[in-house]
Amino acid sequence: MARSNRKPEVDYAAAAKRWAESNSSGRKPTMQDVAHLAGVSKKTISRIINDSPSVNEVTRRGIQQLIREIGYRPDPQARGLASKRSFLVGLITDNPTPQYVVNIQHGILDVLRQTGYELVVHPCDRKSDSFLEDAKRFIEVQKLYGVILTPSVSEDERLAEELRELGCAYIRIASIALDMESRMIVTNDREGGKAAARHLAKLGHTRIACVTGRRSFRSSTERIAGFEEGLAEHGLSVLPEYMLGGDYTFESGLALGADLLDLDPPPTAVFAANDEMAAGILQALHVAGRTPPDSLSVVGFDDFETATRVWPRLTTARTPARKIGRLAAERLFEFYDGDREIVAENETIPELVERDSTRRPSH
Amino acid sequence: MARSNRKPEVDYAAAAKRWAESNSSGRKPTMQDVAHLAGVSKKTISRIINDSPSVNEVTRRGIQQLIREIGYRPDPQARGLASKRSFLVGLITDNPTPQYVVNIQHGILDVLRQTGYELVVHPCDRKSDSFLEDAKRFIEVQKLYGVILTPSVSEDERLAEELRELGCAYIRIASIALDMESRMIVTNDREGGKAAARHLAKLGHTRIACVTGRRSFRSSTERIAGFEEGLAEHGLSVLPEYMLGGDYTFESGLALGADLLDLDPPPTAVFAANDEMAAGILQALHVAGRTPPDSLSVVGFDDFETATRVWPRLTTARTPARKIGRLAAERLFEFYDGDREIVAENETIPELVERDSTRRPSH
């Protein structure tokens, strides 16, 4: 049984067996137990679970095996207390679209799973007076490992500033770069707007309306700006009176959809800055007895469930929310690892999905 | 400055001032600091933050004020480490409807906000081999204060058993009582099904179809059973060949909606066990060139966003998800407080919302 390496003194398999036999009570092993069984100090076990490079390779392998066999799980609370940093990732959102939020969550969890980190959700109201204070307390008290921010909280400069002061890693998901590359996932909504415009222009539309989100939402201004750029490529533009201001809700789409019908001459197509408003426009048409896309083509943005539930099914620019969540989480961990090179993507491009809500203008 | 009570020895306001002056570095106060300033032991501070009754009232008031003034926040990690219980509530879900999940989350957070507890989300796949093991590790490693389970994981007896063995408080949200009262929030889907049946019967429908969810989903069997009970009150029933088996997805509704059109004689109304399938049926009708509810009335279940996005807007039985989440969280904390009397509701009744997808049969 000659070993090819030194350090044959410790038989880790036997140690595991010893533990199993002496632990009839089913007590969970602690770092102390592992250290004792392996004949090393706690510090060495600590180095191993923290992936410190300075541990003898043979020792490391053996102890990793031992850890697996006896089912040792480091206590996140103890680690947190000692290191002043928890194993929790915070997701701060103020986005009202459940489909977006849940998909982002799933994307983040795709990365967190099996890492020992958990996701703590924190919806908030950015307009509340205590917003900043609440967020600060949440981050500080929980000693979050890092935070992921979705639009529109991601656009809040004061919150980003606060995070930096607290020394908390964060990733901002937004339609344009608002921060250093290592802290951004950019969704490039402008390109999605462009794609929507090109699609309508190619179908032959010329009298085209827009329903925007609030001006304070960067995603909306980007989507609309992209749309206008795309139209301009074809020598087209949106007349000022065809530019209607919504707020990303279905209800605003429903109300503005009715307004759209009163426009003279009527537009033959409309681009809504998100699917919820596009769905509202479709419903307004149904209420008025129209059968879209007969007299009006409608393009949305996001491609969440709503897009395929409505009739006709929406042509829309897709926001790949789950992927965005995944990228954000990957970047968060790279950021913190510091020296590892950043290789993950940090940008997504919306892709236009053509369905039944758009067709050539009928005349 | 005579005080009406003994214990005038400690001037807490002065103590707070002293802290503010001596703490120019901005260090967060710890329990030790508070104890020192108040001239008591840590144990007394501990009693106060844990609402222990055995503290002198005057002392308690003064120290609570002191705590507020110097901004002391107990460290959840340290508390967790010492007490072997974290300040985290887990939400274990395997429900694919984002609108449900997000609303439940919001309901739970309505209760958790300002308590210091945080919500950790844990979507899972109940069919996975490692499901039970994963859940166990999550609960154990994080030392969760408690867990809230939504359908269908809430229906898993092995998981409930596991939770009991781990000594972890839990609340099951389900359509019927599956556990002791203190561990259940019952949604009574059966009543919703009944209401749907009565509505259709009153409109004069007699040839009525059903689209069910999977038989393994209790909510579906309850909804359908309630529906049949409601019909029976009016001497009606669903013919076996009018009973179609879906799986709660939009896609299954779309496929079965097409099948519905081939039935001879055709039904004049259909009850789908959730909105997603009802939306699928509506779309199948549109695809076939029908204009519901002309030839077919459709009733759904849930009243999530989808219900009002589709055309015609769905008549449906409402699942008050946010309220359900709130009740579950309230119950979770009562359960743990032990001796407090349980007064919160533990049951919700779906309410029928009448919209445009149902009308009298046309003949």
Added chain:
DNA sequence: CTGAAAGCGCTTACAG
């Protein structure tokens, strides 16, 4: 590459 000592900020168990 490895370890001994001290400490993170609380609670527990006990004593009075």
Added chain:
DNA sequence: CTGAAAGCGCTTACAG
């Protein structure tokens, strides 16, 4: 009603 001591399970900072 209150407190002194020990300990929860780790990491840090230092030393070698």
